[in-house]
Amino acid sequence: MIEENKIPNNWWREGYFFGKRYFYPDNSKDGYLMNQKETLEEKTKRESEGIIKLLDLEKGSKILDAPCGYGRHTIMLESLGYDLTGIDIDKEHLLKAQNDSIEKKVIPTLLKRDLRNIETDLYGQFDATINMFYSFGFFQNEKENVQVMKEFYNSLKPDGKLLLHTDVSPEMIKNNTTIKQSIRELENNHRLIILEDYNPTTKRMEGSWETTDAIGNVIFPRAFYSMRIYSANEFEEMAESVGFKDIEFYGSFNGEHFNNKSKEMIMVARK
Numbered sequence: 422m423i424e425e426n427k428i429p430n431n432w433w434r435e436g437y438f439f440g441k442r443y444f445y446p447d448n449s450k451d452g453y454l455m456n457q458k459e460t461l462e463e464k465t466k467r468e469s470e471g472i473i474k475l476l477d478l479e480k481g482s483k484i485l486d487a488p489c490g491y492g493r494h495t496i497m498l499e500s501l502g503y504d505l506t507g508i509d510i511d512k513e514h515l516l517k518a519q520n521d522s523i524e525k526k527v528i529p530t531l532l533k534r535d536l537r538n539i540e541t542d543l544y545g546q547f548d549a550t551i552n553m554f555y556s557f558g559f560f561q562n563e564k565e566n567v568q569v570m571k572e573f574y575n576s577l578k579p580d581g582k583l584l585l586h587t588d589v590s591p592e593m594i595k596n597n598t599t600i601k602q603s604i605r606e607l608e609n610n611h612r613l614i615i616l617e618d619y620n621p622t623t624k625r626m627e628g629s630w631e632t633t634d635a636i637g638n639v640i641f642p643r644a645f646y647s648m649r650i651y652s653a654n655e656f657e658e659m660a661e662s663v664g665f666k667d668i669e670f671y672g673s674f675n676g677e678h679f680n681n682k683s684k685e686m687i688m689v690a691r692k
């Protein structure tokens with residue numbers, strides 16, 4: 422079990438866990454889902470095409486990517502003909518997203534915003550809002566996590582849809598369909614060493630990342646995180662409590678329903 426006192430309360434703040442320390446080792450050669458080898462590029466393509474399929478979005482639709490990280494879905498979806506706004510709290514991520522956009526010759530809107538207060542200029546603007554890859558439950562105070570769900574609701578046009586995706590949930594831990602401790606092989610024989618544990622008392626996944634070279638020299642020292650993880654029932658209740666309706670759970674981007682073999686959980690809900 423990770424010692425809780427090693428995890429800073431606002432571990433998600435700029436310049437601690439996220440930034441280069443996160444996006445460098447996120448580019449793994451090993452894959453991200455259990456027994457499923459795929460590159461970051463292949464994963465991003467699979468997810469982006471799945472988002473369009475599950476949300477049934479017409480080209481040109483306005484999509485909010487919250488948080489967008491270093492922009493992998495924002496850029497891919499913009500390249501596929503959608504109108505993207507990506508928001509994130511981390512400047513280094515936004516800068517990488519901007520540079521990668523220039524390289525791919527696309528111009529998404531990129532804004533530095535806090536998920537708890539996306540600001541009213543973004544209210545009622547979007548046909549869809551996406552929350553990708555284990556990006557919900559940062560905050561210790563449950564009210565703040567609910568506030569993020571409310572901001573997703575606020576971002577949408579009437580009838581707009583939210584898609585929330587994670588590869589970690591209490592069901593997946595119980596059914597053993599999520600990867601826990603792992604060493605991921607990176608470019609140049611570098612390695613990402615992930616140590617993590619689910620704490621059933623706090624209902625949080627507590628963990629840390631360290632990046633080393635092939636012989637164990639540290640490139641990015643160990644940094645800690647703690648995410649509240651939610652079951653499908655908990656997500657459904659929270660989404661309903663802020664006003665969402667027609668809530669569905671999928672177990673992959675192919676569209677089958679979430680079940681005890683699923684390696685991903687995708688909630689789609691309507692405003």
Ligand SMILES: C[S@@+](CC[C@H](N)C(=O)[O-])C[C@H]1O[C@@H](n2cnc3c(N)ncnc32)[C@H](O)[C@@H]1O
Pocket residue numbers: 433434439487488489490491492493494508509510511514534535536537552553554555556559
């Ligand atoms: C796990 S990454 C995922 C990013 C992206 N969705 C993806 O799939 O690559 C989580 C992101 O959440 C951002 N983040 C953390 N706390 C935030 C906050 N309070 N407001 C906005 N963004 C935040 C981090 O900066 C990071 O880019």
